[in-house]
Amino acid sequence: MKKFLVLCAALLAFALASLPASAALTVDVTQGNAQPLPIAIPDFVPGGGGDPAAGANIAGVVRADLERSGLFRPLDPKGFVEHVTNINTVPNFQSWRSITAQGLVTGQVTQQPDGRLRVDFRLWDVYGESQMLGLQFFTTPENWRRIAHMVSDAIYERITGEKGYFDTRIVFISETGPAIKRVKRLAIMDEDGANPIFLTRGDYMVLTPRFNPTAQMIAYMSYIGAKPRVYLFDIETGRQEMLGNFPNMTFSPRFSPDGNSVALTLETAGNSDIYVMDLRSRSIRRLTTDPAIDTAPSFSPDGRQIAFESDRGGSQQIYVMNADGSGQHRVSFGAGGNGTPVWSPRGDLLAFTRQQGAHFTIGVMRPDGSGERMLTNAYHDEGPTWAPNGRVLMFTRVSPGGRDSQVWSVDVTGRNERRVLTPGSASDPAWSPLIQ
Amino acid sequence: MIRFSNSLKFAALSAALLLGACTHKQEAVNTAPPPAPPPPAAAPAPVTSSILPGSAEDFRVNVGDTVHFALNEYNIEDADKALLGRQAAWLARYPAVRVTVEGHADERGTREYNLALGARRANAVKEYLVSQGVSTGRVETVSYGKERPICTESNEGCWAQNRRGVTTITAGANS
Numbered sequence: 384m385k386k387f388l389v390l391c392a393a394l395l396a397f398a399l400a401s402l403p404a405s406a407a408l409t410v411d412v413t414q415g416n417a418q419p420l421p422i423a424i425p426d427f428v429p430g431g432g433g434d435p436a437a438g439a440n441i442a443g444v445v446r447a448d449l450e451r452s453g454l455f456r457p458l459d460p461k462g463f464v465e466h467v468t469n470i471n472t473v474p475n476f477q478s479w480r481s482i483t484a485q486g487l488v489t490g491q492v493t494q495q496p497d498g499r500l501r502v503d504f505r506l507w508d509v510y511g512e513s514q515m516l517g518l519q520f521f522t523t524p525e526n527w528r529r530i531a532h533m534v535s536d537a538i539y540e541r542i543t544g545e546k547g548y549f550d551t552r553i554v555f556i557s558e559t560g561p562a563i564k565r566v567k568r569l570a571i572m573d574e575d576g577a578n579p580i581f582l583t584r585g586d587y588m589v590l591t592p593r594f595n596p597t598a599q600m601i602a603y604m605s606y607i608g609a610k611p612r613v614y615l616f617d618i619e620t621g622r623q624e625m626l627g628n629f630p631n632m633t634f635s636p637r638f639s640p641d642g643n644s645v646a647l648t649l650e651t652a653g654n655s656d657i658y659v660m661d662l663r664s665r666s667i668r669r670l671t672t673d674p675a676i677d678t679a680p681s682f683s684p685d686g687r688q689i690a691f692e693s694d695r696g697g698s699q700q701i702y703v704m705n706a707d708g709s710g711q712h713r714v715s716f717g718a719g720g721n722g723t724p725v726w727s728p729r730g731d732l733l734a735f736t737r738q739q740g741a742h743f744t745i746g747v748m749r750p751d752g753s754g755e756r757m758l759t760n761a762y763h764d765e766g767p768t769w770a771p772n773g774r775v776l777m778f779t780r781v782s783p784g785g786r787d788s789q790v791w792s793v794d795v796t797g798r799n800e801r802r803v804l805t806p807g808s809a810s811d812p813a814w815s816p817l818i819q
Numbered sequence: 820m821i822r823f824s825n826s827l828k829f830a831a832l833s834a835a836l837l838l839g840a841c842t843h844k845q846e847a848v849n850t851a852p853p854p855a856p857p858p859p860a861a862a863p864a865p866v867t868s869s870i871l872p873g874s875a876e877d878f879r880v881n882v883g884d885t886v887h888f889a890l891n892e893y894n895i896e897d898a899d900k901a902l903l904g905r906q907a908a909w910l911a912r913y914p915a916v917r918v919t920v921e922g923h924a925d926e927r928g929t930r931e932y933n934l935a936l937g938a939r940r941a942n943a944v945k946e947y948l949v950s951q952g953v954s955t956g957r958v959e960t961v962s963y964g965k966e967r968p969i970c971t972e973s974n975e976g977c978w979a980q981n982r983r984g985v986t987t988i989t990a991g992a993n994s
Contacts, residue, residue, distance in 0.1 A: 655934075
């Protein structure tokens, strides 16, 4: 997808650089009870040429992104008093205060003579009466949604102090048909559900896709030829290949943070153990040797440790080991069975699935097992994946009896639980890094 | 629950066989006395006669292809050993047949864990068949985890049906 996009961003320093900067407008994402920040985002002004609806389309995506984060409350444009026609003049802050806006985003979309789209935008602190941010992007017109997401990310980062996560993609399993004869297809879409693409046709079952660190490659499990194995899928070329040539089932793949190796589970005579394969040399190294089930490996972001699940202690629990397999120790000691550990990109937390009877919930704990917090409480939530900023999780929510699956998201604070837009039923989401 | 449904199936089968036998006997009695009434165009055949011996259907119906497991367990239960013994005997009778044992789990496990658990179950069935004389090269295994339920209610009776090992014929059967 890299090749489709020529982007550049420049600071909008002209004209308004003399306005005082202000850091008054902030949102603390670590606060579970934060009130969403009221923000006004009028349709971007047409700067000439191109699709006259582009400005409204981009502003609409930015409003939706920020609303979905739960940290912002985009105000209804119908209530706006000032009609923005020129983004290079200072807004009438009083008119924006009168509709309770604390932040204001103004933007302009221009079709360049070379056919590219130019998007300028400014973020204003309405009470501080100052510009917080001014950026300019160039891209091809069909990439307007990505520009909108980059605008959203820039606003999110400027106000929260955290990197955004809107210019990302989700790879997932699309599900159709009844539970006893479900058709599962590998699919990918933008983080907001736009641009869904099916990558496999559904004539064989696929499970548990995971991105590599550049979001160009997907590792997943496929039942091609009724032989369940881990495969690699190159998104740009559509090429897929079986990873290694194992005599038995391989499953639960996960890339290392440098993208050079894949941890996976290999089953031999009924016993499942964790291995790591170097993608360049294709050499494999066995990390666990226990006769119990050892599976679901996930690297720490520094690549030095691997969290995994094992029932070696009698029930399914979370363990951590060094990347060479040494130092295996149990970290989950809370209620029930615990599995599917996934290391936060920030390194500070493990997200996991807790099982108590038929009840499955998503939680987080520190990598040493302390500070455990449960985030969801439905019938069956499973398989968390982290936004690249470590502030939001997606997971699979299954209805009783496995009759339906949907993808949901929740903030790491446990707030802002909502369904993720997917084309039909879906499971096994994996969140990409920010697109490069 | 499973064992219940199995015995129910066998009960039904026996009843059908019995019924066939009775019907036959009754006909014999009726046709005994006088001249020669035309025999019934098609005498009700025994239920099994339409099934080709050595076929996949023969194996499924007359031997039984499914065993069941307790929650998170993969040991072969005593009640299922007779069935697996019949599978082994049938496979001895039809040496060209190759099978794949599918291991399945109920919904109460994470996806990866259930894939591993299904592999354990499939392997347990395979090992039992091998212990009964089936050559190891004739038996493949595959785990479907919780991905192929046969019952989608959220209760123990349904979960018990889904925790199963199914011996499926992949080659060499009569057809």
